[in-house]
Structures are given as structure tokens and as C-alpha cells.
Amino acid sequence: MANRSETMFSAREMRYLQSLPAVERVSQKRIQYTEEFKRDCMRRYRNGESPAKIFRSAGLDTALIGYKRIERCFARWRRTEEGDDDGGEAPNQSGFEVSQTDRWVGPAMPPVNDGRYFTTRDDTAPDSMDLQTCLLVVAQQARRIDQLEHKVKQLEHRLEGDAAGGDAPEPASAV
Structure with missing residues (x-):
């Protein structure tokens, strides 16, 4: 089985990904997330949520984008976050939640x-x-x-x- 992070997204998958509020841009091999989503992910991660759960709640299921892509995102975001501080806790409700019926x-x-x-x-x-x-x-x-x-x-x-x-x-x- 090919690693999902190395495969291309279909046109249907790209349309779905582009429709999500967490996604800024999509190409056949890459997903660019909004800065707000990145900050929300790191806040929720610091509060104990798993990366896969955070992505899944935003409609970005591992079956679609792959575990490795999520792991790499969090590793990259942790490195860039080291010098940044968001100045406190954000509200508990994320603006990136996608209803169960609208998920992939x-x-x-x-x-x-x-x-x-x-x-x-x-x-x-x-x-x-x-x-x-x-x-x-x-x-x-x-x-x-x-x-x-x-x-x-x-x-x-x-x-x-x-x-x-x-x-x-x-x-x-x-x-």
C-alpha cells in the first residue's frame, strides 16, 4: 500500500479539501492550511488533544490525508511555534469543526x-x-x-x- 502522503489527490478529493475552512490551498500533492487553523491545532494539542482527532474534527481524516502528513505538520508547527506565544488560551470551541455528515x-x-x-x-x-x-x-x-x-x-x-x-x-x- 502506498503512503498516502506521497500519492496525489484526485480532483474530487481536492474539491472536498478546498471546501474546508482549515484549508487555504490544495494541489495534487500538497495542502496549505490557514494560519488560524495552525494556531488552533497547536492550542488544542497543548491542551491534550491528539493531532489525528484535531484534524478529523476539521474534516481532514487520516484515511484521506494520511497519518504521516499530520505528524509532519505538527512537527513543523512545533518548531515554528517555539518563539511564538499566542498570549493565552483561546475559547474552547474551534472555528474549524466540520459536522460529521459533511466529513470525508x-x-x-x-x-x-x-x-x-x-x-x-x-x-x-x-x-x-x-x-x-x-x-x-x-x-x-x-x-x-x-x-x-x-x-x-x-x-x-x-x-x-x-x-x-x-x-x-x-x-x-x-x-
């Missing part, structure tokens, strides 16, 4: 047979929202598995270096 749900599945998404043994099918939710969870889990496999390879490489009596260099960027 992934690509639509083509209908099968008589217009339903799939049939089960008792010939019933879940409604499309349930299927879309399932597809989103599967995509998120697949992305997390890829991350964990990468981490295992790094740790194995490090252990091999320790067993050889020396420090092994960090592996080149993986998949």
Missing part, C-alpha cells in the same frame, strides 16, 4: 446486482452510511498496519546492529 467518507462503492451494495446470506444489506463507515475503518486500519510494519522493520534493523556489536545506521526511508 471515501470513494463510493459501485452498486452490485439490484442497486444494493452487496448481499448477505439473509439477502439484506446495510445502508450506505454503514458501508461507508466500514470502508473508512478498513482504510484507517490498513494505514496503521503499514505504519506498524515499518516500525517493526526499523526496530529489527536496530536490533541486528546491536547484536553485531555496533550501532546500525538508520534505514533509508521505507515504502
Whole structure:
């Protein structure tokens, strides 16, 4: 599975991203966020919220933009924030919240047979929202598995270096 942060956004994904209040500009490979969103993210992060939760609430789900892109944003924003102080706490309500019904749900599945998404043994099918939710969870889990496999390879490489009596260099960027 390709790393989402290295793949291009489709025209549909770009239109969706551009519609979000947190996004200033989108290209096929990059997302530029508004300064207000960056400040709001860092405020919420300092208050204990996870980066993925902050992005998800703004309509920027990891299934769409990838965990790595979120991690890199926060790392970059933390570096630039070191000298900045926003002068206190902002209100608890973020202006970048996107309602659950307006959030990204992934690509639509083509209908099968008589217009339903799939049939089960008792010939019933879940409604499309349930299927879309399932597809989103599967995509998120697949992305997390890829991350964990990468981490295992790094740790194995490090252990091999320790067993050889020396420090092994960090592996080149993986998949």
C-alpha cells in the first residue's frame, strides 16, 4: 500500500479539501492550511488533544490525508511555534469543526446486482452510511498496519546492529 502522503489527490478529493475552512490551498500533492487553523491545532494539542482527532474534527481524516502528513505538520508547527506565544488560551470551541455528515467518507462503492451494495446470506444489506463507515475503518486500519510494519522493520534493523556489536545506521526511508 502506498503512503498516502506521497500519492496525489484526485480532483474530487481536492474539491472536498478546498471546501474546508482549515484549508487555504490544495494541489495534487500538497495542502496549505490557514494560519488560524495552525494556531488552533497547536492550542488544542497543548491542551491534550491528539493531532489525528484535531484534524478529523476539521474534516481532514487520516484515511484521506494520511497519518504521516499530520505528524509532519505538527512537527513543523512545533518548531515554528517555539518563539511564538499566542498570549493565552483561546475559547474552547474551534472555528474549524466540520459536522460529521459533511466529513470525508471515501470513494463510493459501485452498486452490485439490484442497486444494493452487496448481499448477505439473509439477502439484506446495510445502508450506505454503514458501508461507508466500514470502508473508512478498513482504510484507517490498513494505514496503521503499514505504519506498524515499518516500525517493526526499523526496530529489527536496530536490533541486528546491536547484536553485531555496533550501532546500525538508520534505514533509508521505507515504502
